[in-house]
Amino acid sequence: MVDFTYHNPTKIEFGKDKENLIGTAIANDGITKVLLCYGSERIKSDGLYKKVTDSFSEKGIEWVELSGIVSNPVLSKVHEGIAIAKEEKVQAVLSIGGGSVLDSAKSIAAGALYHSDVWDFFIGKSVIEKALPVYAIMTLAATGSEMNGFAVVTNDTIQQKYNIASIHVYPRLSILNPKLTKSVPKNYLAYSAVDIIAHVIEGYLTASVQPHFQSRMVEGIIQTVMETTEILLQNPDDYNARAEFTWAATQALNGVTTAGTNPTLFPNHMIEHSLSALFNIAHGAGLAIVIPAWMTWFHTQNPAQFKRFAQKIFGENSAEEGIIALKSWFAKIGAPVSLKEAGISADAIPAIATNVFLAAQRQGASEVYTQEIIETILHNA
Amino acid sequence: MVDFTYHNPTKIEFGKDKENLIGTAIANDGITKVLLCYGSERIKSDGLYKKVTDSFSEKGIEWVELSGIVSNPVLSKVHEGIAIAKEEKVQAVLSIGGGSVLDSAKSIAAGALYHSDVWDFFIGKSVIEKALPVYAIMTLAATGSEMNGFAVVTNDTIQQKYNIASIHVYPRLSILNPKLTKSVPKNYLAYSAVDIIAHVIEGYLTASVQPHFQSRMVEGIIQTVMETTEILLQNPDDYNARAEFTWAATQALNGVTTAGTNPTLFPNHMIEHSLSALFNIAHGAGLAIVIPAWMTWFHTQNPAQFKRFAQKIFGENSAEEGIIALKSWFAKIGAPVSLKEAGISADAIPAIATNVFLAAQRQGASEVYTQEIIETILHNA
The missing domain is CATH 3.40.50.1970 (Rossmann fold)
Known part of the structure; x- marks a missing residue:
């Protein structure tokens, strides 16, 4: 730690x-x-x-x-x-x-x-x-x-x-x-679920020091969010599901899941912030597009943790299967999983990448997140 | 919730x-x-x-x-x-x-x-x-x-x-x-592990409102404590194990695991406090004696959660097997699991029960924890 x-x-x-x-x-x-x-x-x-x-x-x-x-x-x-x-x-x-x-x-x-x-x-x-x-x-x-x-x-x-x-x-x-929170429409509920999951997996998947204890907390949050999102999409009046969803959202970004770990960057948020800044799409919708694309590019850099994610969350055996399962789940709850679905053409990729690259520079991450790498990730999306 | x-x-x-x-x-x-x-x-x-x-x-x-x-x-x-x-x-x-x-x-x-x-x-x-x-x-x-x-x-x-x-x-x-914490002797490390587990299972096993999310947090803490205790008993110099153990101990009783649940009593602590008050035995050692005895008496009152505990923590199928597995684990790490092992004779049970009953009265729990029930639990120990 x-x-x-x-x-x-x-x-x-x-x-x-x-x-x-x-x-x-x-x-x-x-x-x-x-x-x-x-x-x-x-x-x-x-x-x-x-x-x-x-x-x-x-x-x-x-x-x-x-x-x-x-x-x-x-x-x-x-x-x-x-x-x-x-x-x-x-x-x-x-x-x-x-x-x-x-x-x-x-x-x-x-x-x-x-x-x-x-x-x-x-x-x-x-x-x-x-x-x-x-x-x-x-x-x-x-x-x-x-x-x-x-x-x-x-x-x-x-x-x-x-x-x-x-x-x-x-x-x-x-x-x-x-x-x-009951008046939140179903699509925004789905985007919220993606956002919460994003908050915890950024660190979980990128930290080079990621103890089991913190991983278990993250997995508990993801399992809870997935379970309660599915319940709430069926029955928005389920108070207990809504309460668990609400509290999991709070725990996901109050410092507990990252205490003792060392994530240096929230890359999916960094990339998504450019999508929402340029196209004003909902943050969670942008994340649903970015996350599977980023995971596809990144997973070979942290294979053990990606495999753990696939196993613990989806009962899958490989990192690739875990990514597909997550993308499918995002789609299942009604979140967009490609730029195209959000009405963003591939022609826009260089301009988005330029905007992301500025943020990467500011965050001291531009050596890893070069314009080219960012474009690669965006093409995955 | x-x-x-x-x-x-x-x-x-x-x-x-x-x-x-x-x-x-x-x-x-x-x-x-x-x-x-x-x-x-x-x-x-x-x-x-x-x-x-x-x-x-x-x-x-x-x-x-x-x-x-x-x-x-x-x-x-x-x-x-x-x-x-x-x-x-x-x-x-x-x-x-x-x-x-x-x-x-x-x-x-x-x-x-x-x-x-x-x-x-x-x-x-x-x-x-x-x-x-x-x-x-x-x-x-x-x-x-x-x-x-x-x-x-x-x-x-x-x-x-x-x-x-x-x-x-x-x-x-x-x-x-x-x-x-490195100078803590191995027996006290074991007692500490028992104490931490006790802090989270009191609520986990007794609350009538115990959402999945909070149960997952508890299970993550127990798994971490068991894993790191075994490592530390072999190798007290393992810093990461010690750090995870330390942080799990803090999370176990800082209010997070019980927020949104409704435990009304910490019965094992209540009973153990009499053991340590009367015989001055280490709190964790007393808990190792009390917990399996209390679980044996209580489990039929909350069968689903006891079964969940057995499955999630020990991969066992029944509440009874879970209790046996926990007791065996306490014994394995060197904690006493009977009054006899702590040098306390069965003759002392009525006096202990009287002391516990006073606390139960003070905590408004004397209708459930009668002198007779307390004696039954102590005889299990």
């Missing part, structure tokens, strides 16, 4: 009706004014907005709002939120939504206490030293953002999707009521 | 030489005077004491000491520590040792800021509202105390072993250097 530091201070309130706790929780932290971030107006029609604002009013908490945050959230919106946060002197940021809203909220929380452009943190020009406290009510289980210090944002001027990582943007409290 | 709150703010520094960070970590928290708790003087001969006190001196941290804390730590020693902490106005408590030292340190940390007897917290007469910050350098991997808010102490006046549970006594920082 490699040495590591693990520190995850996020408090989780998990279960039915837990969103009703938000006003009390924020008030107990001595906060009286909040920036409330959300995406679509659906939270108004389904009653969630009212529950939250009612609980604010009860506790005398004021709020201002930033709405209209989109999937693959953009820097311009984050700038807008930072301006409001500074102008209105809010003391905290509350995200109501999925990972896109929460990642925006984290970025706003960091930017609100920074004297210059928040993008500095994304490109490594500056380090986050403080942030407003972040609270979250999740309406989607997928990104793991509810229990980590990561945020991914697309700079919509230059079409680059980068991330920050800081202890200061871990949510102070994340409320996970599995029932709030 | 059942609703739950999960909040584990402990920071973990895991790996080689991490103990050298202690002075800096404490100084960074603005602390200038510490109560240093430990057990035997071995930490002086093996250099650990010098490392810690040197790092204190470098940072200008003063310290006072409480030494001689024993296994199955006693309330009288905790009282002694509280008196020193109050008298010397320390700002934090540092534990160097295993779970016994850390549980004492947590109790001292809570008692130091309380106006009356700390035992009030153990018997539920009062609730912990604050505590001095607790730091830990672990020299034993077993109890999980390094990443939770529990502490178990024996009241040496009345021979009752009770526990506290509070968010305020989670260590602020726990340093886990697997190398520091």
